[in-house]
Amino acid sequence: MTSTVLPTALTTPAEAPAGAAALAVALAIRTDLWADRVEYREESRWTSLLEPADVAHALDASLHAELHDAQIWLLSWLPGQGTPLHDHGASAGAFAVARGTLTERVVARGTGPTARQSTADLVAGRVRFFGAHYVHQVVNTLHEPAVSVHVYAPRLTLMNTYRVDGGQLVRTGTERAGVDW
Numbered sequence: 001m002t003s004t005v006l007p008t009a010l011t012t013p014a015e016a017p018a019g020a021a022a023l024a025v026a027l028a029i030r031t032d033l034w035a036d037r038v039e040y041r042e043e044s045r046w047t048s049l050l051e052p053a054d055v056a057h058a059l060d061a062s063l064h065a066e067l068h069d070a071q072i073w074l075l076s077w078l079p080g081q082g083t084p085l086h087d088h089g090a091s092a093g094a095f096a097v098a099r100g101t102l103t104e105r106v107v108a109r110g111t112g113p114t115a116r117q118s119t120a121d122l123v124a125g126r127v128r129f130f131g132a133h134y135v136h137q138v139v140n141t142l143h144e145p146a147v148s149v150h151v152y153a154p155r156l157t158l159m160n161t162y163r164v165d166g167g168q169l170v171r172t173g174t175e176r177a178g179v180d181w
C-alpha cells in the first residue's frame with residue numbers, strides 16, 4: 001500500500017475521533033491480521049468482528065487506549081454492494097479502505113434549504129473519521145472487490161436510514177445495529 005494516509009476531517013475538531021481513524025488505518029495496513037479471514041459473498045456484504053484482544057499485539061502501544069471502547073468490523077464489498085444512506089446513532093468512528101476502492105456519499109445535516117452532498121472515491125489507504133449522527137452511504141462502484149476496517153466508539157447500537165427528498169434529509173427507518181454497517 002503506497003497511498004498517503006491523511007485523515008479527512010468532515011466534522012468539527014471537537015467531534016472528530018482521530019484516534020479511531022489512527023486505529024482503523026493501523027489495522028487496514030496490517031493485512032497479515034485479517035487477509036486469511038476475508039470472504040466475499042454474492043448475496044450481501046461479508047462482515048466479521050475483530051476482537052481488540054486479538055489485534056492489540058500488532059498495534060503501537062499508543063493505540064491501546066483506543067481499543068478500550070472500540071468495536072471493530074472487517075467488511076468485504078463485491079462490485080455493486082453497498083449500504084443505504086445511514087448514520088451510526090450516537091456512535092462516532094472511522095473507516096479505512098484496506099483493499100480496492102469504495103465510493104462514499106456524505107450528506108451534511110444543515111440549516112439551509114438544501115442538504116449539502118458530496119461524493120468521493122476512497123482508494124486503499126484512505127480513511128474517514130466522523131462524529132455522532134454523521135450520514136453517509138458507502139458503495140463499491142468499481143470493478144474490483146474491496147475490504148475496509150470500521151471502528152466505532154461507543155459500539156454501534158442503532159442506525160437510522162435516510163433518503164434525500166426535495167433536497168432534505170428524510171429519515172426512513174431505524175434499525176438495531178446488526179453486523180454490517
Ligand SMILES: [Fe+2]
Nearest residue numbers: 087088136181
Ligand atoms: Fe456507516
